[in-house]
Amino acid sequence: MALPKHHNLRIGINLLINFICIICAGAHPSDFSARIVDTASLEHFQTLSDSITSQSHDLDSSMHGDGSNMATRELLSSVSGRTGRSSGAQLTRSSPGGTLFSWGLKEWRLGRTTGDASVPEPALVNLTVISIAASRHSAIATVDGVVWTMGHNDSRGGGGHGSPPLDASGQLGRGGTREPGPVEGPLRGKFVVQVVTGRYHTMAVTADGELYSWGLNDWGQLGRQAVGATSETDPSPCTAGASCRSGIPGLVSLPGAVRVVGAAAGRYVSMAVDESGRLYTWGHDGCSNGGKVPKRSQAYMPRLVQGELAGKRVVAFDAGYVFWLAATAEGEVYTCNSQDDGYAGTLSNRRPHNNAGELGREGDPLLPGRVTGALAGKKVEAVAAGREHAVVSTSTGEVYTWGSRELLMGRDGSSKEPGQAMATMAGDNIRFVSAGEYHSGAASEKALYGWGSNGYFCTGVGRGNPVQRLKAGGERGDVFQPALSQGAIARGGWQVQAMVAGFQHGLAIAANKGGSGSGSAREHEGSLFERGAARGLGSTTNNAHGHIVAANVGGVGSSTGSSLSELLPVDAEAVASGDGGGGGSDGGGGGDGGRGGVGDSDASTASAAGSASTAANLPRFSDTSAPDYHTRYLAPQLHPIELNASEHWRRHVRSPRYELIQAQSPDIWKLLPPAFDLRFKNPCWTQEGRLRCIPFFHILGVSKCGTTDLYHRLSKHPLFFKSRNKGPHWWDECIHPPKGPCTAPPNGDFDGYVDLFANAAESIRGNPQGITGEASSNTFTSAAGVYLRGPSMDRNTTVTMPELMREASPFLRNIIIFRNPVDRYFSAFYYYRWWTPEESPPGPEEFHETAQKDIATWRTCVDQRGLKYCVRHYHPQQLVKGMYSEFITDWLAHWPRDQLLFLRNEDYSAKTREHIEAVFKFLGVRQPSEAEWMKVVGMETRNRNSNKYTAMLPETRAMLEGFYQPFNERLAKILGDDRWLW
Ligand SMILES: *[C@@H]1O[C@H](CO)[C@@H](O)[C@H](O)[C@H]1NC(C)=O
Ligand SMILES: *[C@@H]1O[C@H](CO)[C@@H](O)[C@H](O)[C@H]1NC(C)=O
Ligand SMILES: *[C@@H]1O[C@H](CO)[C@@H](O)[C@H](O)[C@H]1NC(C)=O
Numbered sequence: 001m002a003l004p005k006h007h008n009l010r011i012g013i014n015l016l017i018n019f020i021c022i023i024c025a026g027a028h029p030s031d032f033s034a035r036i037v038d039t040a041s042l043e044h045f046q047t048l049s050d051s052i053t054s055q056s057h058d059l060d061s062s063m064h065g066d067g068s069n070m071a072t073r074e075l076l077s078s079v080s081g082r083t084g085r086s087s088g089a090q091l092t093r094s095s096p097g098g099t100l101f102s103w104g105l106k107e108w109r110l111g112r113t114t115g116d117a118s119v120p121e122p123a124l125v126n127l128t129v130i131s132i133a134a135s136r137h138s139a140i141a142t143v144d145g146v147v148w149t150m151g152h153n154d155s156r157g158g159g160g161h162g163s164p165p166l167d168a169s170g171q172l173g174r175g176g177t178r179e180p181g182p183v184e185g186p187l188r189g190k191f192v193v194q195v196v197t198g199r200y201h202t203m204a205v206t207a208d209g210e211l212y213s214w215g216l217n218d219w220g221q222l223g224r225q226a227v228g229a230t231s232e233t234d235p236s237p238c239t240a241g242a243s244c245r246s247g248i249p250g251l252v253s254l255p256g257a258v259r260v261v262g263a264a265a266g267r268y269v270s271m272a273v274d275e276s277g278r279l280y281t282w283g284h285d286g287c288s289n290g291g292k293v294p295k296r297s298q299a300y301m302p303r304l305v306q307g308e309l310a311g312k313r314v315v316a317f318d319a320g321y322v323f324w325l326a327a328t329a330e331g332e333v334y335t336c337n338s339q340d341d342g343y344a345g346t347l348s349n350r351r352p353h354n355n356a357g358e359l360g361r362e363g364d365p366l367l368p369g370r371v372t373g374a375l376a377g378k379k380v381e382a383v384a385a386g387r388e389h390a391v392v393s394t395s396t397g398e399v400y401t402w403g404s405r406e407l408l409m410g411r412d413g414s415s416k417e418p419g420q421a422m423a424t425m426a427g428d429n430i431r432f433v434s435a436g437e438y439h440s441g442a443a444s445e446k447a448l449y450g451w452g453s454n455g456y457f458c459t460g461v462g463r464g465n466p467v468q469r470l471k472a473g474g475e476r477g478d479v480f481q482p483a484l485s486q487g488a489i490a491r492g493g494w495q496v497q498a499m500v501a502g503f504q505h506g507l508a509i510a511a512n513k514g515g516s517g518s519g520s521a522r523e524h525e526g527s528l529f530e531r532g533a534a535r536g537l538g539s540t541t542n543n544a545h546g547h548i549v550a551a552n553v554g555g556v557g558s559s560t561g562s563s564l565s566e567l568l569p570v571d572a573e574a575v576a577s578g579d580g581g582g583g584g585s586d587g588g589g590g591g592d593g594g595r596g597g598v599g600d601s602d603a604s605t606a607s608a609a610g611s612a613s614t615a616a617n618l619p620r621f622s623d624t625s626a627p628d629y630h631t632r633y634l635a636p637q638l639h640p641i642e643l644n645a646s647e648h649w650r651r652h653v654r655s656p657r658y659e660l661i662q663a664q665s666p667d668i669w670k671l672l673p674p675a676f677d678l679r680f681k682n683p684c685w686t687q688e689g690r691l692r693c694i695p696f697f698h699i700l701g702v703s704k705c706g707t708t709d710l711y712h713r714l715s716k717h718p719l720f721f722k723s724r725n726k727g728p729h730w731w732d733e734c735i736h737p738p739k740g741p742c743t744a745p746p747n748g749d750f751d752g753y754v755d756l757f758a759n760a761a762e763s764i765r766g767n768p769q770g771i772t773g774e775a776s777s778n779t780f781t782s783a784a785g786v787y788l789r790g791p792s793m794d795r796n797t798t799v800t801m802p803e804l805m806r807e808a809s810p811f812l813r814n815i816i817i818f819r820n821p822v823d824r825y826f827s828a829f830y831y832y833r834w835w836t837p838e839e840s841p842p843g844p845e846e847f848h849e850t851a852q853k854d855i856a857t858w859r860t861c862v863d864q865r866g867l868k869y870c871v872r873h874y875h876p877q878q879l880v881k882g883m884y885s886e887f888i889t890d891w892l893a894h895w896p897r898d899q900l901l902f903l904r905n906e907d908y909s910a911k912t913r914e915h916i917e918a919v920f921k922f923l924g925v926r927q928p929s930e931a932e933w934m935k936v937v938g939m940e941t942r943n944r945n946s947n948k949y950t951a952m953l954p955e956t957r958a959m960l961e962g963f964y965q966p967f968n969e970r971l972a973k974i975l976g977d978d979r980w981l982w
Pocket of ligand 1: 170171173174175176177178245
């Protein structure tokens with residue numbers, strides 16, 4: 001494979017380093033790759049030594065007192081072996097992006113070596129993360145589609161099936177150290193949407209539906225025909241075998257040209273699901289081979305799962321150590337024993353299958369079979385497989401466990417069949433589950449819970465928390481019932497988006513929700529343990545079913561958790577109903593969960609300052625206009641505004657990346673007040689005797705999609721006060737540090753920007769419910785690293801426009817209008833193409849040529865630099881602006897879904913009044929009187945220019961439609977609505 005030049009260089013350097021290490025290390029005692037050893041005794045020794053190494057590391061850095069040593073000894077004696085586990089896929093629950101949180105065994109696998117490892121705390125705060133996976137190493141995918149790995153790169157402590165431990169089994173997929181680092185090689189230019197980790201291997205799913213694997217391949221778990229063929233650093237090509245491995249990502253060869261949408265990995269087994277929901281397994285697994293494990297040399301070939309599960313659409317799945325489990329679209333759960341011999345052979349081949357009750361059912365253990373019992377009639381949506389236990393959650397937010405021992409069940413009763421675990425989780429709407437080696441986890445959108453062995457602090461409950469069974473004087477102790485994890489998330493202001501368990505650590509993704517996330521009972525409980533840390537919030541809305549969560553999440557159902565193209569097709573009904581959100585299911589959001597327009601509330605009433613009303617009694621919209629085809633998509637996006645700007649600002653929890661963000665535009669924070677004036681709905685404050693205001697809302701774009709028309713119609717509302725400049729483009733174009741005058745005089749800094757709202761401020765002084773805002777139409781497409789106080793494509797920063805705006809104005813309501821990108825491009829062509837009055841306007845032929853040229857330029861760029869690079873470099877600009885899907889993920893990563901309103905230009909034109917009505921609701925301003933409506937809808941449509949020109953040729957339209965189709969498809973998946981296919 002031809003690699004970019006510097007990549008070859010890097011491999012060369014690695015080769016050199018490896019070579020030197022081989023020389024200097026000589027016969028390193030743990031380099032067993034080339035020797036035949038007595039695996040049984042070796043495994044035992046390695047288990048113990050690995051365990052002790054990690055333990056002492058941990059002891060050195062974080063333990064004090066005798067009790068902990070006692071706990072450690074106890075654990076060593078009770079834990080006969082350890083296992084990695086996978087982080088399976090929840091195809092309907094991907095994260096739009098947030099901050100990584102980690103806890104548990106302190107090591108580079110946490111992505112941090114500072115801070116308290118016993119509680120979930122932010123790690124790698126410079127990265128926005130969309131996917132996480134944990135085993136003995138960790139892997140994450142960033143919002144830019146880049147994979148980072150950290151932790152162990154060896155299989156020490158491994159074994160079983162005659163595979164001696166290796167010093168470099170390659171699961172980090174790169175050279176360097178155990179510290180976090182990006183995986184490049186063949187992944188360069190790829191956009192990874194999901195990562196999973198097995199015990200000693202890692203896999204990544206790309207947005208294009210490809211699956212890459214790397215790491216140990218002793219049983220063909222890499223699913224690659226010839227591991228080692230990709231570079232000189234790999235051993236000679238192999239399909240399986242004791243020392244077969246690859247430190248470089250390579251493509252998994254799935255039968256047919258199927259697109260992979262999710263994957264899972266265990267010790268010797270790997271799994272993937274294609275876009276039709278079909279499940280494949282490979283490696284040491286007979287579940288897809290009539291119950292018989294294939295020959296080792298054949299094991300690498302992915303096989304379609306058989307039996308009853310074969311005809312079902314799988315939406316969530318995970319691989320544990322000796323078994324795997326999968327949930328179907330209907331919510332049924334299937335389990336199968338993969339006939340692994342357990343960690344380091346600790347479960348002998350003679351041990352009966354299903355010995356630990358890991359299957360949760362009777363019947364043939366070696367073929368997929370359905371788990372019923374307490375799960376009968378439940379719709380399971382999330383699943384996790386630990387060493388030998390399962391944790392699943394249902395559409396109604398309940399948690400069921402089975403397998404292994406009592407400690408991991410978090411409940412009483414038999415561990416051989418499913419039973420419900422509750423304790424502190426009762427009443428919370430659980431959406432995520434995790435299962436580590438000897439610990440379990442679950443999370444709602446607002447809180448993390450853990451239980452099980454806490455010898456490595458992997459439950460996240462902290463030190464000396466009385467929920468643990470503590471020995472006198474100790475600070476570690478097992479947690480027998482689900483308990484609230486402590487740390488930043490427990491203090492409120494975060495929205496949990498994912499949770500996984502490594503074998504002795506946990507990872508989560510949570511997005512900073514600022515004020516709107518706080519105020520839950522969880523937070524209040526948290527403060528009982530961490531007294532004084534809760535900042536006195538949550539006193540007004542102490543409601544276990546926090547309507548705030550309901551409002552934020554209920555939104556457009558699957559779209560809140562699914563900004564990625566890895567989604568399976570979702571049925572339209574579920575989308576419209578806010579399926580899976582907090583809306584209906586936890587009793588918030590109003591009755592039956594907002595199907596269609598239900599669950600809407602009269603925003604103008606609910607927006608009263610400091611409103612503390614609960615979900616159950618929110619006023620409804622008076623249902624005068626039944627939603628029709630054109631407006632149906634609007635209703636689920638509308639939520640009452642619970643906090644006015646000042647309260648929102650007061651509750652805002654600064655991003656852990658604040659320092660980085662602030663550095664990109666310090667003039668903002670130099671001017672912003674510590675508090676806004678409570679009297680006003682709009683963010684305003686008094687500075688040197690004058691009232692100053694900043695926008696309450698933004699129309700972010702997209703240019704040529706109707707932003708001007710919308711802005712001018714809104715401005716007919718008596719409570720709407722205009723900016724001096726409709727679209728100042730300050731955030732994108734006014735360079736910082738200022739280089740002279742910009743659209744915000746005198747020199748384009750934040751002070752000048754705020755002055756643009758000076759007239760509005762004067763009006764708001766007399767109208768405390770009044771608002772102001774602006775419509776800089778290129779703001780939406782400034783995301784993804786394009787613009788940020790000037791062009792940021794070549795700037796070395798990971799901060800993006802959505803993140804900057806969120807941190808500076810977390811209360812903003814953002815409106816985005818999309819239009820068929822083909823028509824947008826046509827309109828932009830005539831808008832930017834200049835001609836003299838003597839000339840006639842360019843004709844359809846010229847337009848065709850321009851489109852052809854732009855498409856060619858784009859393709860060349862993508863071939864050479866990869867898609868992300870070309871989007872970020874905005875080249876060719878007018879073509880790129882129509883790739884809405886490439887920008888939207890960045891916005892969804894940083895903004896709660898209920899602060900974003902997406903409109904479709906074609907629907908807006910057809911049903912203007914309904915759309916404007918929706919926008920007024922979204923902004924929480926009262927609906928106009930009939931006389932006022934006359935002004936709003938009677939206005940002449942703005943910017944209708946493109947109607948003046950000869951239409952494009954049919955072939956031009958066909959070409960452009962073909963070009964934009966994949967982007968539209970991705971947008972439709974992200975927003976869960978086919979209307980975006982145009
Ligand atoms: C991990 O192992 C692979 C061999 O499979 C090796 O090429 C690579 O340099 C190792 N990386 C680290 C960080 O040790
Ligand atoms: C991450 O951000 C912090 C500032 O918040 C900075 O000090 C640090 O150098 C950054 N690290 C990397 C790897 O960019
Ligand atoms: C970009 O910044 C990071 C940390 O802030 C630094 O490690 C890296 O060397 C910088 N890269 C360039 C090209 O300046």
